[in-house]
Amino acid sequence: MSQHRQPGAPGRAGAVPALPDLPEATVARLPEYLRALHNLADAGHETVSSEGLSAAAGVNSAKLRKDLSHLGSYGTRGVGYDVALLIEQIEYVLGLTQRRAVALVGVGNLGHALAGYDGFASRGFRIAALLDADPSRVGEEINGLVVRHVDELPAVATEESIAIGVIATPAAAAQRVADQLVSVGVTSILNFAPCVLSVPEGVDVRKVDLAIELQILSFHEHRKASLTALPATGGSALTALPGGLAATDTQEAIGT
Numbered sequence: 001m002s003q004h005r006q007p008g009a010p011g012r013a014g015a016v017p018a019l020p021d022l023p024e025a026t027v028a029r030l031p032e033y034l035r036a037l038h039n040l041a042d043a044g045h046e047t048v049s050s051e052g053l054s055a056a057a058g059v060n061s062a063k064l065r066k067d068l069s070h071l072g073s074y075g076t077r078g079v080g081y082d083v084a085l086l087i088e089q090i091e092y093v094l095g096l097t098q099r100r101a102v103a104l105v106g107v108g109n110l111g112h113a114l115a116g117y118d119g120f121a122s123r124g125f126r127i128a129a130l131l132d133a134d135p136s137r138v139g140e141e142i143n144g145l146v147v148r149h150v151d152e153l154p155a156v157a158t159e160e161s162i163a164i165g166v167i168a169t170p171a172a173a174a175q176r177v178a179d180q181l182v183s184v185g186v187t188s189i190l191n192f193a194p195c196v197l198s199v200p201e202g203v204d205v206r207k208v209d210l211a212i213e214l215q216i217l218s219f220h221e222h223r224k225a226s227l228t229a230l231p232a233t234g235g236s237a238l239t240a241l242p243g244g245l246a247a248t249d250t251q252e253a254i255g256t
């Protein structure tokens, strides 16, 4: 979830021509299409129908057609989309035609796993720096990169032209790290720490929290169980919810 986005805010001044201001949900689906398209290209497909691509990406085909129409891509009747061309268009819009340098701050359990993951390079990113505050971690080499002290961030940001900062520190340190990243000119942050960051306008923060994803799945498990437990007569059973809430049926109670 993007915590902060300034519509139309420029990134690095004057670097690219104006892009369409796409709906955030469309932007979130473009990487799914891109992954599916790369798989299709690897399997030797030169064209793909909207139905084929929607199945490969796991997205409803009407939504897919609408998303791609924002890019001016409509496919050819009876042929579908040109796979290579669509990859090019999506990569352009996502700004993946240049490999962006990423600084990872916090090289503990999670940081080690991220630093050792080879999948970023093939998706357009280069982990350019690993930083930590713990002197015992400084100097350690992971995947060919030496961990540097977080105080070296200003120098690292200049040397490596850091575009994106990834925070994998404990929550208590995350705001301070975000402030440090912002102070060296980083305007995109991926935050793994379970906390909300406060950042100035023009800085984009995205948060990854697996526990939240699990809690959402837990809700669906809970809901499925509650539906199974409904009496055979259905809908009119009073379902009591904690805190004195009640609804006339479970679907209404959970707002579906």
Ligand SMILES: NC(=O)c1ccc[n+]([C@@H]2O[C@H](COP(=O)([O-])OP(=O)(O)OC[C@H]3O[C@@H](n4cnc5c(N)ncnc54)[C@H](O)[C@@H]3O)[C@@H](O)[C@H]2O)c1
Residues within 6 Å of the ligand: 105, 106, 107, 108, 109, 110, 111, 131, 132, 133, 134, 137, 150, 168, 169, 170, 171, 173, 176, 177, 191, 192, 193, 194, 208, 209, 210, 211
């Ligand atoms: N998003 C997710 O799904 C997910 C999953 C697992 C963990 N986490 C979160 O990721 C973070 C890291 O978890 P972990 O298990 O790797 O913790 P960890 O304690 O193993 O590693 C944290 C690292 O951050 C470093 N650090 C602390 N303060 C720092 C600072 N000011 N500047 C730079 N480095 C600093 C520590 O020295 C340590 O190396 C935690 O906030 C945790 O809750 C998120």
